[in-house]
Amino acid sequence: MSMNGSMSVGYACCYVPVEVVMAAGFTPRRLIPHGRCADADSRIHPNTCCYVKSLFADALGGAFSDIDALILANSCDAMRKLYDLWKAYVKKPVALFMDIPKRRDADSIAFFASEFRRLASQLEGLPGGSPVTSEGLGAAIKQMNDLRSAWMELYKALKNHETTILGTDVFTLMHDESGLDPAGLKDKITGFLQAHTGKTSARNGKKILVTGNILNNPELVFMIEAAGGAVVGFDTCFGMRHYELMVEEGTTDPFEALAGRYLLRPQCARMMGIADQIDYLQKAIEATKADGVIVSSVKFCDNLTYNVPAFQEAVAAAGARCLVLENDYYFSDIEKARIKVEAFLEMLG
Amino acid sequence: MFKDMLEGMTQMMDTALKDKKRFLPLWYKEWFGRFLKAYEPGQKVIYTSIYAFPMEILAAFDVVPFDFEVAGALMTSMNQGVPLMVAAEDRGYPMDMCSFHRASLGAYFKNCFPRPDLLTTTSYYCDGKAKTNDILSFLWKTESFLLDVPHEITRDSLRYVEKQLREVAEKVGRITGQELDIDRLKEAVRSANRSRRLQLEILDLLKTRPMPMNPKDMIGYSLHGNMFSGSPVKEMLDKQLINDIREKISKGITRKELHRIFWFAWFPVYQENVFDTFKNHQVGIPMCETFRVFWDEIDEAKPFEGLALKCLRNPFIGPVGRRTGSMKNVVEEYGIDGALLFATPACRHCNSTHMLIKDTFTELDIPFLMLDMDISDARGYQPEQLKTRLEGFIEVMDNKSGQ
Numbered sequence: 001m002s003m004n005g006s007m008s009v010g011y012a013c014c015y016v017p018v019e020v021v022m023a024a025g026f027t028p029r030r031l032i033p034h035g036r037c038a039d040a041d042s043r044i045h046p047n048t049c050c051y052v053k054s055l056f057a058d059a060l061g062g063a064f065s066d067i068d069a070l071i072l073a074n075s076c077d078a079m080r081k082l083y084d085l086w087k088a089y090v091k092k093p094v095a096l097f098m099d100i101p102k103r104r105d106a107d108s109i110a111f112f113a114s115e116f117r118r119l120a121s122q123l124e125g126l127p128g129g130s131p132v133t134s135e136g137l138g139a140a141i142k143q144m145n146d147l148r149s150a151w152m153e154l155y156k157a158l159k160n161h162e163t164t165i166l167g168t169d170v171f172t173l174m175h176d177e178s179g180l181d182p183a184g185l186k187d188k189i190t191g192f193l194q195a196h197t198g199k200t201s202a203r204n205g206k207k208i209l210v211t212g213n214i215l216n217n218p219e220l221v222f223m224i225e226a227a228g229g230a231v232v233g234f235d236t237c238f239g240m241r242h243y244e245l246m247v248e249e250g251t252t253d254p255f256e257a258l259a260g261r262y263l264l265r266p267q268c269a270r271m272m273g274i275a276d277q278i279d280y281l282q283k284a285i286e287a288t289k290a291d292g293v294i295v296s297s298v299k300f301c302d303n304l305t306y307n308v309p310a311f312q313e314a315v316a317a318a319g320a321r322c323l324v325l326e327n328d329y330y331f332s333d334i335e336k337a338r339i340k341v342e343a344f345l346e347m348l349g
Numbered sequence: 350m351f352k353d354m355l356e357g358m359t360q361m362m363d364t365a366l367k368d369k370k371r372f373l374p375l376w377y378k379e380w381f382g383r384f385l386k387a388y389e390p391g392q393k394v395i396y397t398s399i400y401a402f403p404m405e406i407l408a409a410f411d412v413v414p415f416d417f418e419v420a421g422a423l424m425t426s427m428n429q430g431v432p433l434m435v436a437a438e439d440r441g442y443p444m445d446m447c448s449f450h451r452a453s454l455g456a457y458f459k460n461c462f463p464r465p466d467l468l469t470t471t472s473y474y475c476d477g478k479a480k481t482n483d484i485l486s487f488l489w490k491t492e493s494f495l496l497d498v499p500h501e502i503t504r505d506s507l508r509y510v511e512k513q514l515r516e517v518a519e520k521v522g523r524i525t526g527q528e529l530d531i532d533r534l535k536e537a538v539r540s541a542n543r544s545r546r547l548q549l550e551i552l553d554l555l556k557t558r559p560m561p562m563n564p565k566d567m568i569g570y571s572l573h574g575n576m577f578s579g580s581p582v583k584e585m586l587d588k589q590l591i592n593d594i595r596e597k598i599s600k601g602i603t604r605k606e607l608h609r610i611f612w613f614a615w616f617p618v619y620q621e622n623v624f625d626t627f628k629n630h631q632v633g634i635p636m637c638e639t640f641r642v643f644w645d646e647i648d649e650a651k652p653f654e655g656l657a658l659k660c661l662r663n664p665f666i667g668p669v670g671r672r673t674g675s676m677k678n679v680v681e682e683y684g685i686d687g688a689l690l691f692a693t694p695a696c697r698h699c700n701s702t703h704m705l706i707k708d709t710f711t712e713l714d715i716p717f718l719m720l721d722m723d724i725s726d727a728r729g730y731q732p733e734q735l736k737t738r739l740e741g742f743i744e745v746m747d748n749k750s751g752q
Contacts, residue, residue, distance in 0.1 A: 045692070045700035047445075074500050077476045081701035084669040088705055099499040099506070102472050102479065107512050108497065114505035272479065272495045274487045300445060302697060306480035309441030310487065326443075 006181075007128040010067040010093070012055055013075040014242040014268070015100045017116055017258045018182070019144050021071070023136035024123035029067060030177045030238075032216060033058040037328065043089055044082075049300045050329035051214050052078040059090040067093050069126050071119065074099045076270055076303055096122045102272050104263050112259035120255075137254040141247045147182045150189040151243035157193060159232050159288045164201040165192075167210070167231025171221045174238040203230040206348040209288050209320075211235040211281060211311075212296035213269065213304045217331040220296060220341070227342045232288040235281065236296065241266035269303035277307065278314040285318040291348050294341070295324045321348060351420065351461045352388050354427055355381045372593045373566060376574070376586050383576060384423070387415045387463040393525050396468040396485065398478055399576040400639070401663065402496065403656040405541050405647075406514060408579030409534040410521050417462060417485065418478065419573055421452035422618040424461070425725045430619065433459060434726055447695040448726035450481040457488055466524050468493040469517060474665045475698045494520055500668075502661045510657035518653075535649045537579030538656070542646045544578065547587035549642055554594045555635050556683055559606035561594045564634035565624050568616045571640035605631050608746045610687040611679060612637040613672070613706060614699045617691070619727040623720070626739045632746075636683045638664070638672065669702045673709040680713055687716045687746045693724035716749060718742040 009026040011018070018028035035057030037050050044056055058064065072083040072095050086095040099115050101108035120132040130136075157163050158170055173192065176185055205228040210221070214237040224231055235241055245265040248257040266280050267273060285293065293315045297304050308324055315322040323344040325337050359381045365374035387394045392413045397404070399416040407414050424430050425448075433455030434448055440458060442451050456462045470482040472495060479495055486493030494517050499506040518529045554561060570590070577583035610627070612634050617623065627634065644662050647655030664671040679685060688710045692700045703719050710717040720738070723729055 043704050045697070045703055047694050048697055048701050077698035078701055080500065081669070081698065084702050084705060087668075088708070097500065099501065101499075101509075102495055102497050107509060107516075111499070111505055111509040114503070115499075118503070118505075270476070272483050272493070274480075274483050300697065302446070302476045302695070303480060305443060305446060306450070306477065306484060310484065312441060 007068045008066070009123065009126075010064060010070040011073075012070070013073045013079065013100075014237055015075060015262055016071050016073055016098065017119070017262055019137060019140035019247065019254075019258055020116055020120050020132060021123065022140035022143065022182070023132045024120060024126075025128060025130035026068065026123065026126075027181045029179075031055060031058075031064070031067075031070070032175060032178045033063070035059075035061060035063065044085060047300055048081075049076070049078040050298050050327075051216075051301075052082050054329055056082060056085060056090075059086065064093055068128060069093050069123070070095045072097055075268075076301070078300070094126070100270075101263065102270065104267075104271065104273070109256065109259045109263055112263055113253070113255040116255045116258055134254055137258075138249065141249055141254060141258070143182050143186075145246045145249065147186040147189075148243045148246060150186045150193070152240075153193055154189055155233060155240050155243075157196065161203055161207070161230070161232075161289075162200040163203070164196050164199040167208075167221045167225055167234070168218060170231075170234065171215075171218050174234065175218075177238065204228075205230040206291040206345055207232045207289055208345075209233045209235065209284055209290035209293045210239075210296060211284070211293055213237055213298050213301050214329065215296045216329055217327075217334065219334050220294075220325070220331060220337060223334075223338050223341050224294070224345070227338075227345045229292075229341075229345050229348075232290055233284060235266075235284055237268070240284070241268065241280070269301075269307050274307060274310055278310060281311060282314055282318040285315065285320050290320050292321045292323065292344060294344070295322065297324060297326045298329045299326055350429065350459075351424055351456070352385065354424070354429070355385045358427075359385065370589065372586065372590045375589055376570060379582050379586065380573065380576065383413065384415065384420060387413045389413075392463075393466045394463050395521065395524075396465040396470070396482065398470045398474075400572045401471040401474055401660075401665075402469060403514065403660060404575055404577070405537040405579030405652070405656060406518055406534065407521065408537040408540070409518070409529060410525050410527055412466075412521060412525060414576060415463060415465065416576070417453040417456065417481070418449045419576075420462060421449055421456055422725060424456070425452060425618045425727075428619075430725055431728060433461070444726075445695060447475070447477045447693070448723055450477050452725055453481055454484065457485055465489060465491050467491065467520060469496065471496045471660070472498050473663055473698075475696065477695065477697075492520070496660065498660045498663070498666055500666055502658070502667070506661060507654065507657055510660055511653045514653045514656055531652075534652050538647045538649045538652045540581060540584060541579045542649070544583045544587055545642060545644070545646060547584060547591065548640075550591055551587065551594065552636070552640065552642065554591065554598070555640075557594075557598050558609070558633075558635075558684060559602055559604050560609070560633035560635040561597045561602065562590075562635075564612065564627075564637075565616060567634070567640060568612060568637045571637055572615070606633045607631040608686040608743065608750070609633045609635050609684050610689050610746075611676075611683065611685045613688065613690040614638060614696070615691055615693060615724050617722055618725050619730070621722075621727075621730060622732045622736055623722070623739065626736055627743075630740070630743045632687075632743060634689075636679065636685070641679075643671070665698065669705045672702075673706055676709050677713060680715060685715060686750060687718065687742065689742070690717070690719045691724075692719050692721050694721065696724075716742065716745045
């Protein structure tokens with residue numbers, strides 16, 4: 001059950017089409033776990049991604065009793081295996097599985113659309129689920145596109161060196177996705193933007209683009225800004241790439257339109273095509289005029305880990321400097337990270 | 350460097366084969382020969398995953414398949430792996446990454462492997478292989494192709510994989526300048542079907558007590574033998590293996606075998622004491638996960654669809670039940686007393702569900718050991734600790750059987 005009393009369905013990857021969840025009558029809820037990885041170690045190999053372990057630890061501890069179902073996707077090896085473990089050791093809330101292609105061509109989009117249809121029929125069959133109609137999907141697509149537009153406005157504002165908006169504000173809003181429904185979140189972002197319209201502030205610090213996979217601990221963003229840096233963008237699981245690219249509205253096949261948007265939006269590291277991922281990163285550096293890039297990399301995420309050396313070279317080629325902060329999802333060694341961030345900002349001059 | 354090693358090893362195999370045709374030197378000779386061919390001028394070299402990719406498609410073209418993981422493993426087996434890994438680590442690839450992939454990237458930086466004309470791999474077994482393939486494609490500035498195989502078998506997923514197989518055949522055709530000869534593909538499929546029958550015969554022979562095949566060779570061949578799938582070489586090797594096993598059985602093996610274990614996943618490719626420890630304690634390993642026949646015969650009239658189904662049925666895709674299913678039968682048929690999961694630290698897809706594998710054997714009242722040990726990086730190898738763990742496991746089996 002979500003905070004507004006409607007039935008809710010959790011998800012743990014930004015390739016999950018929240019529009020389908022909404023059209024089936026549920027409130028989508030992005031899961032941001034807080035469980036201790038060690039609590040999952042008795043059931044999952046310790047060398048598994050800390051985000052997946054934290055999610056599993058929370059589930060084993062009954063933390064998700066307030067959601068009605070969960071969608072686990074074939075995001076990566078660890079997440080796929082979590083589905084097996086969930087079925088064996090967690091059971092409630094019920095987990096649904098959705099595949100995600102690693103390619104981005106017409107055949108992949110067609111297959112992804114078929115997965116969305118399969119997901120829709122599974123959601124319809126859940127207690128409280130309602131039939132997913134073209135009208136319902138159309139309305140959800142519109143609502144999410146509105147939310148995406150609001151986010152993109154916010155990210156555009158964050159790039160501006162004279163804005164009064166701080167990275168910490170944006171980070172807090174990003175995490176509101178776990179508790180607010182899309183309409184509520186959109187209103188909050190719009191209100192926030194309006195409150196800052198017309199106000200200027202000289203952010204003299206070095207511009208920092210934060211990239212990586214999932215980033216949970218706000219302290220990293222606080223410390224960058226406390227040390228005099230100006231966060232100008234988030235290219236993380238919750239960040240810009242999660243909101244870029246609209247779903248085409250009013251098409252004859254909304255599933256196909258959704259699949260196209262989710263596969264063609266800026267890629268996560270799980271997708272094939274490192275050249276495109278590098279290109280996106282370099283364009284983000286150019287667009288934000290970033291002086292430095294901080295890569296936040298959750299340990300044992302192979303998809304990002306394998307990319308990091310190429311990313312470091314790409315950042316240098318784009319004229320910026322790079323700091324990689326490998327972390328255990330909670331940033332439990334945050335004080336070590338603080339020293340590195342402070343030294344990095346000092347190095348940037 | 351790799352090429353020189355292969356040439357030396359091939360000569361050794363020729364010598365070993367002088368007096369008598371035997372499976373092991375034959376396999377190695379073919380294997381090394383195939384890798385060596387990739388260095389010949391004018392050859393079209395296709396990087397691939399020989400243990401997962403439907404090799405029957407490549408067998409329908411005049412190309413040389415080259416698996417950078419297996420090539421890296423070969424170098425490791427000849428004590429050349431660590432310098433390759435260091436070359437990758439020096440460029441920022443951390444030790445948390447699979448050592449196979451570090452070695453492969455290091456081999457690129459040290460210019461050890463032949464230039465590919467196309468890089469293909471599958472979305473299974475692991476994210477790491479697909480990523481490494483992607484990175485190598487980027488570094489070589491050469492086209493790559495990922496065969497994306499979904500988790501579940503549905504009409505849509507079958508169609509999706511089938512279309513990709515047609516696409517890759519077209520791509521290989523373009524690179525080689527040959528159009529796909531459908532009759533040649535059908536013959537590759539027929540050959541793979543004959544091989545499948547031979548493999549079933551081998552699996553039947555492996556039920557013999559004591560085990561009639563060296564376990565490390567068995568696991569190795571179960572993975573690497575696929576390099577020849579769809580070609581007469583695979584059939585020839587399978588037949589020779591059957592002959593060798595039969596000969597060994599007919600001679601009557603007197604060695605005592607106290608326990609028999611089932612082996613999950615991969616195996617260490619450097620010099621280690623695992624297999625010797627088992628041998629010294631009279632523990633046999635008659636069967637392994639990667640040798641099981643999980644696919645049906647392929648309908649040669651529909652080769653792409655049949656191969657797509659074979660890919661989709663791979664036990665390393667889909668629910669873990671595909672790995673643990675029918676274990677009760679395996680235990681009974683092979684007289685299994687214990688199960689071992691070889692867990693190289695970076696193998697997320699294989700290790701994450703170790704508890705579910707353990708649960709399966711707990712239900713069958715069979716002791717289970719997860720053997721944490723790197724597959725290729727010998728720098729952390731601790732023989733005595735390992736021996737203690739293995740002996741503890743053997744003791745559990747001893748106690749259970751009242752030995």
